[in-house]
Amino acid sequence: MAGAEINEMFEQASQECENLTKECQNATEETEEMTEQCEDLGERAVKEYQDAKKSIDELMDRIDEAKEGVKGKTEDTRQKLSALQTAMAEALEAMQRINGLVRKLVDAGRLARTPGASDRAQLLQVARQAVDEARLRTGERVAFSIEIPPAAQVAVRTEVLHQILSSLLLNAGDAIPPGRTGRVEVGAGPAEGGQLRITVRDDGQGMAEEVRRRAFEPFFTTKGEGRGSGLGLPVARALVESHGGDLALESVPGRGTTAVLSLPEAKPLGR
Numbered sequence: 001m002a003g004a005e006i007n008e009m010f011e012q013a014s015q016e017c018e019n020l021t022k023e024c025q026n027a028t029e030e031t032e033e034m035t036e037q038c039e040d041l042g043e044r045a046v047k048e049y050q051d052a053k054k055s056i057d058e059l060m061d062r063i064d065e066a067k068e069g070v071k072g073k074t075e076d077t078r079q080k081l082s083a084l085q086t087a088m089a090e091a092l093e094a095m096q097r098i099n100g101l102v103r104k105l106v107d108a109g110r111l112a113r114t115p116g117a118s119d120r121a122q123l124l125q126v127a128r129q130a131v132d133e134a135r136l137r138t139g140e141r142v143a144f145s146i147e148i149p150p151a152a153q154v155a156v157r158t159e160v161l162h163q164i165l166s167s168l169l170l171n172a173g174d175a176i177p178p179g180r181t182g183r184v185e186v187g188a189g190p191a192e193g194g195q196l197r198i199t200v201r202d203d204g205q206g207m208a209e210e211v212r213r214r215a216f217e218p219f220f221t222t223k224g225e226g227r228g229s230g231l232g233l234p235v236a237r238a239l240v241e242s243h244g245g246d247l248a249l250e251s252v253p254g255r256g257t258t259a260v261l262s263l264p265e266a267k268p269l270g271r
């Protein structure tokens with residue numbers, strides 16, 4: 001009975017994750033209302049996780065008590081209890097991963113607000129911070145470079161721009177195959193329609209066309225187990241589009257990938 005209840009809670013939390021991701025992707029249509037729904041769905045999903053975790057914790061305690069009670073009993077009984085305890089531990093780990101994904105989506109919903117007239121971010125400053133953080137992850141195997149005009153500003157809050165660039169840099173660094181060094185270049189320049197064109201280019205393994213087409217699908221990832229949530233790019237695109245921009249990928253297998261990001265350029269103060 002307890003196992004069935006836990007499975008049901010697990011499935012409910014997974015469904016909430018998928019529903020929340022779809023809501024975030026549509027944030028450009030009704031941004032303020034949509035992001036409030038994202039937060040509400042995310043908070044409900046977190047509660048589902050917490051309820052499921054409580055049930056698992058209680059069941060684990062019962063298993064511990066049962067193991068104490070079967071001391072001296074058959075080896076088969078003890079092995080069955082140990083196997084059940086292992087299964088519950090794996091279920092709890094899976095629930096924790098879901099919780100992390102849900103919280104990530106909740107944060108994205110809170111960031112995807114209707115841009116205000118005072119929203120502006122210093123592109124070079126934010127890019128340098130995001131690159132410094134990426135270096136901590138990749139170490140010396142990836143060389144980063146930045147070519148951004150010092151005065152470049154975008155009409156997006158600093159924390160939103162930071163999350164977008166961090167996601168793109170994380171993917172660029174991960175695209176460099178193990179066993180060799182690589183390069184990641186961040187650049188920016190003017191584009192049509194009062195936009196700034198920002199690029200994050202790597203010389204990694206690139207993507208096949210089928211992978212590139214699916215790259216923005218929620219939960220789609222080509223990274224190994226435990227290395228990718230499949231939410232970084234979908235959340236980044238939802239944030240970009242909710243601020244009047246666009247995000248696309250250009251890739252050639254064996255030669256690397258370029259993330260092409262456009263965001264509204266911030267008007268100079270005083271004009």
